[in-house]
Amino acid sequence: MSRNFHLQTVVFAGSGNVAGHLAKAFRQEGLRILQVCSSDIRHARELAAKVDAEAINTCSAMYTQADLYLLTVQDEKIASVAEQMPQVGGVVCHTSGITAMETLDRFEHYGVFYPFQTFSKNREMDISQVPFCLEASSETVFDALRELTQKLSKFVYILDLEQRMKLHLAAVLVNNFTNHLYAEADEFLKENGLGMGMLLPLIRETVAKIEKLPATEAQTGPARRGDRSTIAKHLEMLENMDDLKEIYQIFSQQILKKYHE
Amino acid sequence: MSRNFHLQTVVFAGSGNVAGHLAKAFRQEGLRILQVCSSDIRHARELAAKVDAEAINTCSAMYTQADLYLLTVQDEKIASVAEQMPQVGGVVCHTSGITAMETLDRFEHYGVFYPFQTFSKNREMDISQVPFCLEASSETVFDALRELTQKLSKFVYILDLEQRMKLHLAAVLVNNFTNHLYAEADEFLKENGLGMGMLLPLIRETVAKIEKLPATEAQTGPARRGDRSTIAKHLEMLENMDDLKEIYQIFSQQILKKYHE
Numbered sequence: 001m002s003r004n005f006h007l008q009t010v011v012f013a014g015s016g017n018v019a020g021h022l023a024k025a026f027r028q029e030g031l032r033i034l035q036v037c038s039s040d041i042r043h044a045r046e047l048a049a050k051v052d053a054e055a056i057n058t059c060s061a062m063y064t065q066a067d068l069y070l071l072t073v074q075d076e077k078i079a080s081v082a083e084q085m086p087q088v089g090g091v092v093c094h095t096s097g098i099t100a101m102e103t104l105d106r107f108e109h110y111g112v113f114y115p116f117q118t119f120s121k122n123r124e125m126d127i128s129q130v131p132f133c134l135e136a137s138s139e140t141v142f143d144a145l146r147e148l149t150q151k152l153s154k155f156v157y158i159l160d161l162e163q164r165m166k167l168h169l170a171a172v173l174v175n176n177f178t179n180h181l182y183a184e185a186d187e188f189l190k191e192n193g194l195g196m197g198m199l200l201p202l203i204r205e206t207v208a209k210i211e212k213l214p215a216t217e218a219q220t221g222p223a224r225r226g227d228r229s230t231i232a233k234h235l236e237m238l239e240n241m242d243d244l245k246e247i248y249q250i251f252s253q254q255i256l257k258k259y260h261e
Numbered sequence: 262m263s264r265n266f267h268l269q270t271v272v273f274a275g276s277g278n279v280a281g282h283l284a285k286a287f288r289q290e291g292l293r294i295l296q297v298c299s300s301d302i303r304h305a306r307e308l309a310a311k312v313d314a315e316a317i318n319t320c321s322a323m324y325t326q327a328d329l330y331l332l333t334v335q336d337e338k339i340a341s342v343a344e345q346m347p348q349v350g351g352v353v354c355h356t357s358g359i360t361a362m363e364t365l366d367r368f369e370h371y372g373v374f375y376p377f378q379t380f381s382k383n384r385e386m387d388i389s390q391v392p393f394c395l396e397a398s399s400e401t402v403f404d405a406l407r408e409l410t411q412k413l414s415k416f417v418y419i420l421d422l423e424q425r426m427k428l429h430l431a432a433v434l435v436n437n438f439t440n441h442l443y444a445e446a447d448e449f450l451k452e453n454g455l456g457m458g459m460l461l462p463l464i465r466e467t468v469a470k471i472e473k474l475p476a477t478e479a480q481t482g483p484a485r486r487g488d489r490s491t492i493a494k495h496l497e498m499l500e501n502m503d504d505l506k507e508i509y510q511i512f513s514q515q516i517l518k519k520y521h522e
Binding site: 075076098116117118120123125129130131155157163165166167169170171172173174175176177178179180181182183184185186187188189192193194196198199200201202203204205206207208209210211212213214215216218219220221222223224227229230233234237238243244246247248250251254255257258 | 337418430435441444450459481485509
């Protein structure tokens, strides 16, 4: 049976940062948020109040007539939320980079609606700059998700689970691991009476450069130059900082190998 | 003998990216560039032509009456350039993060003028956002350098060699090593038919976050959550990528240890 979806009403499972940012963006595009469900009812109420929705704390209490059900819960809870939901005729999607679409296959229409961005509670987010990765159980579901997504963002991609997982892994590198480097640098400077603020112009420029140049061409620094005497001095300075020393050694070795062998 | 310096005329040793950006900024503040010296005369001429200066290819040919001599050559060449220069009465500075000011102590007036930024040939640079780290052989030299620097930039710091070296080390972390992560992510995505462009919004947001939050608070991701099943999946996906796998293991271990022990 073919059916054309027009996604106008939404139920959220989960009331965290992803739900908060998406609910707000949906409303700006004229969609209505019917319910926000969270096992912590206070948490559900907090978001529900902002988007004129009903707060519920059990999935079985979801309306069955919404157009879109968005499961923004933690990856490992998606299956159990799907299990507890009533049988619904609308489109059921999760927002996870590492979960198979088929986790939702007890529903007739389902898909993946994965916003590829890091969301923080108190930061404004320009949703039009967020890449969305879609997957759908059928052509009609896909068309409906694409129609909705194109209202929100300039960047819509069609990715299967394998590609989505690879993108997610790359995100861990450029977001989580980069941030760990920032944290280590911050700590190192603080211990030496200097401040992270001094690094910000350099950090901004590092990012501005790779918007224009392939990262391998933008590579600079002692290891890139093959400057082993500076590397040795730096390692000496890190004598009592095991984690940082380990990172310094491995990155320097990898960069030396990549550009000098 | 006390003497007040007013730095109006400049001779550059070195004609690379640092010299190019500084010479341009000096001229905008009304200083005159007298000479550009590089062992490769074509290189010297290229910059000299842009800033109305004379090109020379030997340090002994430097004018002796300039107010400021700026040694922007590679760290390991600073000593030998200083050795070959005529005895001059102006202020002689190098621009290195890891070289002692005393390398220049054969001159009467000397110092360090270290712009803490990564300079690229074909990128415009807003010098007013570049932090400058100064050190000087005397109060008068220091006052002259500070007067000049404050014309160029909002951010002027007074750092001795030890602090400068620590700042330089931190720069390697947040610039060179971050860029290596970008390069590895780029390569990983390319091998899987995906593009670095998809990562840019996330990279921008990662940086925007640490402008507002301490990096340890901004930390997210599988290791931060203690999500060992995602970490295991990712390591499996990196089966044949030794460098990336090594990085992934070490960062995940360090983040797990830092936030979960």
